[in-house]
Amino acid sequence: MSAQDTPPAVELHVHVEGTLEPELIGELADRGGVALPSADLDDLRARYAFTDLGHFLDLYYANMAVLRTAEDFAAMTRAYLERAAEGGVRHVELFVDPQAHLARGVPLEAVLEGVAGALAAAPVGMTTGLIPCFLRDRPVAEALEVLDALVRSDVAFLGVGLDSAEVGHPPSDFAEVYARARAEGLRLVAHAGEEGPAAYVTEALDVLGVERIDHGIRSLDDPALVRRLAEAAVPLTVCPLSNVRLRAVDTLADHPLARMLDAGLAVSVHSDDPAYFGGYVDDNHRAVAEALELSPDQVRTLAENAVEAAFVDDARRAELRAEVAAWAAGRDGARPSS
Ligand code: ADE
Numbered sequence: 001m002s003a004q005d006t007p008p009a010v011e012l013h014v015h016v017e018g019t020l021e022p023e024l025i026g027e028l029a030d031r032g033g034v035a036l037p038s039a040d041l042d043d044l045r046a047r048y049a050f051t052d053l054g055h056f057l058d059l060y061y062a063n064m065a066v067l068r069t070a071e072d073f074a075a076m077t078r079a080y081l082e083r084a085a086e087g088g089v090r091h092v093e094l095f096v097d098p099q100a101h102l103a104r105g106v107p108l109e110a111v112l113e114g115v116a117g118a119l120a121a122a123p124v125g126m127t128t129g130l131i132p133c134f135l136r137d138r139p140v141a142e143a144l145e146v147l148d149a150l151v152r153s154d155v156a157f158l159g160v161g162l163d164s165a166e167v168g169h170p171p172s173d174f175a176e177v178y179a180r181a182r183a184e185g186l187r188l189v190a191h192a193g194e195e196g197p198a199a200y201v202t203e204a205l206d207v208l209g210v211e212r213i214d215h216g217i218r219s220l221d222d223p224a225l226v227r228r229l230a231e232a233a234v235p236l237t238v239c240p241l242s243n244v245r246l247r248a249v250d251t252l253a254d255h256p257l258a259r260m261l262d263a264g265l266a267v268s269v270h271s272d273d274p275a276y277f278g279g280y281v282d283d284n285h286r287a288v289a290e291a292l293e294l295s296p297d298q299v300r301t302l303a304e305n306a307v308e309a310a311f312v313d314d315a316r317r318a319e320l321r322a323e324v325a326a327w328a329a330g331r332d333g334a335r336p337s338s
């Protein structure tokens, strides 16, 4: 399938550190004189069979050892943007984990300058934004300090998110952080209901006041929550290949995305950590359409939901809507009539 067989994509759930491909880890390790976090690249790749989110996060954080300078962060971001453009990404809101780098002694400026500098030089026609995330398994006081530093920096960012190990770290722990972020006029999102319970999704909405939920697949455990999410059209950024690789879901054919669509939820498809989970956003669309036998209209709805969930102005949203409509018209025109 060519990239045109998948819709023009609005990528709202991708962690820039999760785009670090093994080859680039090797190059950055050589360039920076940093020891590879594995014997060699084959050994590294052999470790990409995860038992759960925590197992993945251990490797994800260990591999970040190769990221030391602004140029390292820029190289990672440029490589992502190039691959994203090939896969039809038209707008991306990129997550970054500042605390994972600050904890290793890398200054915030190096992280922000590297990533934001590369975003500013994104491929022609692609729009971008940056969303720093707080690590929910680190102290709230640290998140408050990082928020202050982010706000003081001269790098523009769209909003803030919440990620890392979910179970045992409820959204409500971060109420003060999100209240301050809201007071700064920032957009608010949070991971919830990936491995954690549906109650974390409710908390993210009620206590943090988030506008989008990242993952949210466990919402299906609570029928009242499903009704609420559908009625309020709360966007849920779902990452099918991630859910299978992290064993939140047994197989792609069992993925709840189809049930979520049937329930009228505002779901869209994204990649999470594409270098680790076997695919970018186009791969996720292709895989899920095939495994769940989604109809052409359902695929179009997924693409439209992503457009509606993006933090863009009216003019850009209109352009993105038009691109999805043109793609669907081209596809439908090319389909043999039966
Ligand atoms: N950080 C990177 N990927 C993540 C995921 N899938 N869940 C939570 N935190 C993450």
Ligand code: ZN
Binding pocket: 013, 015, 163, 191, 214, 272
């Ligand atoms: Zn994620």
